[in-house]
Amino acid sequence: MNRQDMIGTAGGDCPEGLIETLKKLTTLDGVSGDEKPVRDYIIEIIKGRVDSWHVDNMGNLIAFKKGTGAGRKVMLAAHMDEVGLLVTGINDNGLLKFKAVGGIETRVLVGKRVRIGRDRVPGIIGYKPIHLQDASERKSSVKKSALAIDIGAKDREQAEEWVSVGDTVAFDYDPVEFGDRKIMAKALDDRSGCAILTELLKNRYPFDLYGCFTVQEEIGLKGAKAAAYAVAPDLAIVLEGTTCYDLTGTDEHMMSTRLGGGPAVTVMDRSVISDRGLFRFIADTAENGGIPWQIKRTVSGGTDAGRIQVSGSGVKVCTIAVPCRYIHTPVSVMDKSDFFNTLRLAQEVLAGLPEWLEKCGREAGSAPDND
């Protein structure tokens, strides 16, 4: 297959239906540890595109696509799970107590619609109305202990018919396209990466490709650890949705990425220092292909790359991410051009990888004696 075929979308717009796939993915619920609805949908999409796939003991979906050339193993990873809540108790009055799953700030929870469990039972996280709050309550931040999920049940018994302790709770916000090529939706971190990965699996490459849709990233990069151990790749690229805070009032150096600035490539975050050579190759690929891109500026957050890198005998890793404003809240915002350019960059990188890997092999070794 030649390079141009592999980049079937070069110069055009998002591939047919990919935005719809992304939107559909964000309507599914997959709070960490409970990713099945997302996984089932992804299996439907990819089963005709790959040579084989399986679900491992942790719930990771691992798809395999045999390469046309000799034996390098490349892993692409995107996590299926999203941040959410977990029902931890049911009060006598039918209200549900909960705990956060992944990094959620209490302040974003007040007044939000949620749905609970596989039956998607509707609920709302209520709070005392402003009329009844005293002056100190109005000034202080909300305490999580003061919050509960109201599912409209009259008492515990009725609530227990609909939900149970241990059910996961997802935000109930459907995707909306708005503004200048923007999409607002829940769970763009990391359904954007999942959607891109499903698209990348359409093509066949010279190397063996493992498309890994991982679980439990948001609670500590857990699924990727097991997936990477099983795959034992030579190289891995993680496709993510990453933090973006580019709005008025922020000093430039505190903006991790800018919306519309193109895919964000990670040099370093709290979980990983990307392989320098792979980082430069990705950056050069973007420059040469005229694809806008940006370096993720702040050294914050972590991704599956952190676990994959230190798996087995070690793996060269780098992360390419779609900037998303307001991640880890019920509605994050993404620019469709960033999404599309992340796909394009990943496609170009995969197209150039065989040559780059070969070059790496040649350059290994050779230093002067210095005794």
Added chain:
Amino acid sequence: MFDTISGLVSTFGPSGCENKVAEVITGMIRKHVDEVRTDAMGNLIAVKHGRGKKIMLAAHMDEIGLIVTTIDEKGFLRFGTVGGVSPVIALGQRVVFENGTTGVVWYEESMENMKDARPDKMYIDVGAKSREEAMKSVNIGDMAVFAGSPVKQGEIVISKALDDRIGCAVLVELARKCPETDNEIYYVFTTQEEVGLRGARTAAYSIRPDMALAVDVTRTGDTPKGRYLSVELGGGPAVKIKDNSVIAHPAIRERLINCARENGIPYQLEVLDRGGTDAGSIHITAGGIPSGCVSIPSRFIHSPAEMINLRDAENAVKLLEAFVKI
């Protein structure tokens, strides 16, 4: 030994950018070992073949540093930290990039209390007039390390990056002595220790040694009103009992102590209430690896002026030589 130390501490090598250090070490030891290789994480693995036990000795090549996150329109660089850099210690220091570009670390002068010193209130000034000028020599994602040449003053060495180039120097000197043994010795120079003991994990996995020792620096308790620690500068290499990352395997610990006693090598016992070393990730890798640690006592760790005593380093070489022969 000072020449070895000097060559190592003067080489640029923050976490993730250790390749130059690996080149220098390769040049130093290649003639004395049977095999030298690097892995996907950049670990340098030098092997002296043997038919006995597989013994892994690990010292990390990386040093702490700063990473450029933003370059503003006036040419000032904002940064994040690579490993445990104290903002207060970094203030007013010179830092140097891989290409030699030198900058000064300073703070937003609206900051009134030094307790507020955080990287996001600080910047690096490379003297550029504009973003364009700065970007001729540095880019976002580039790393810088503390500047400065090593100093030898009697038995004392003062330098940046003694954590852990002194450990690397000890392993280099040991390799040069070619200890007579049938054991297979892996001299492993690891990467990314300062950001989470990362390189040692994959090196240990691929080697699967029978036992492992990390060789790293440890804090001392002998400075004015210092922390209550029993280790002293010049008191001999320290045999680690525990730190926050590992409890040394009792058999390894005892073996080190016996080696020191039998050979008349001064040693101290180390119980560290914070910090970790590569032993922390090695000992829980690949089914478990009995691990311990030989530490070089050091003052002012993670500063541009770390201080060690050469005798401690030389005695560490002797202790390791005795250890690998058993």
